[in-house]
Amino acid sequence: xxxxxxxxxxxxxxxxxxxxxxxxxxxxxxxxxxxxxxxxxxxxxxxxxxxxxxxxxxxxxxxxxxxxxxxxxxxxxxxxxxxxxxxxxxxxxxxxxxxxxxxxxxxxxxxxx
Amino acid sequence: xxxxxxxxxxxxxxxxxxxxxxxxxxxxxxxxxxxxxxxxxxxxxxxxxxxxxxxxxxxxxxxxxxxxxxxxxxxxxxxxxxxxxxxxxxxxxxxxxxxxxxxxxxxxxxxxxx
Numbered sequence: 001x002x003x004x005x006x007x008x009x010x011x012x013x014x015x016x017x018x019x020x021x022x023x024x025x026x027x028x029x030x031x032x033x034x035x036x037x038x039x040x041x042x043x044x045x046x047x048x049x050x051x052x053x054x055x056x057x058x059x060x061x062x063x064x065x066x067x068x069x070x071x072x073x074x075x076x077x078x079x080x081x082x083x084x085x086x087x088x089x090x091x092x093x094x095x096x097x098x099x100x101x102x103x104x105x106x107x108x109x110x111x112x113x
Numbered sequence: 114x115x116x117x118x119x120x121x122x123x124x125x126x127x128x129x130x131x132x133x134x135x136x137x138x139x140x141x142x143x144x145x146x147x148x149x150x151x152x153x154x155x156x157x158x159x160x161x162x163x164x165x166x167x168x169x170x171x172x173x174x175x176x177x178x179x180x181x182x183x184x185x186x187x188x189x190x191x192x193x194x195x196x197x198x199x200x201x202x203x204x205x206x207x208x209x210x211x212x213x214x215x216x217x218x219x220x221x222x223x224x225x226x227x
Contacts, residue, residue, distance in 0.1 A: 045218035
């Protein structure tokens with residue numbers, strides 16, 4: 001069975017600072033993909049960043065980067081220079097076949113001015 | 114701009130009612146999904162469909178059924194709504210051309226069953 005665990009239900013960060021959201025997963029698969037999705041108060045889920053498990057290089061997208069540790073099955077999201085618009089629920093997700101996604105329970109991030 | 118549209122943003126129903134949640138995508142995607150989102154539980158897959166008239170159970174299909182008569186439309190049906198089906202329902206779609214293709218989501222339907 002595939003599981004995704006986000007151990008931080010809620011976090012806060014000051015505007016312009018850096019915050020890291022944690023995610024661990026469990027799988028026996030070797031080829032898979034990991035995602036971070038953001039859900040702002042509008043409820044529209046937005047893809048933040050994607051990582052292929054076969055790539056050792058960590059993915060980056062502007063202020064968003066990941067720390068992917070395959071052996072430890074860890075996939076954390078780092079947000080640099082936090083902005084008020086980053087306030088949202090963040091979901092870690094895992095997929096290994098046929099587009100069947102497994103999601104974590106989410107981390108609510110609050111960026112304070 | 115790609116779009117997944119859910120017919121209702123908020124819905125209030127009575128226990129025992131038959132409820133239809135509609136989802137339409139305009140991207141010609143093969144795959145469509147229904148998720149349920151509850152606090153502390155994240156998103157859980159109810160059903161998905163990889164082609165017209167094809168469907169497969171997800172992790173929590175009990176109490177739900179689905180219909181996909183046309184490629185662009187995927188309906189979730191609550192045959193007899195119960196209070197424990199009060200939740201946020203998210204529809205999503207994706208293409209089958211690459212296995213790691215991202216999901217495109219609708220804005221969700223917040224369903225309250227009284």
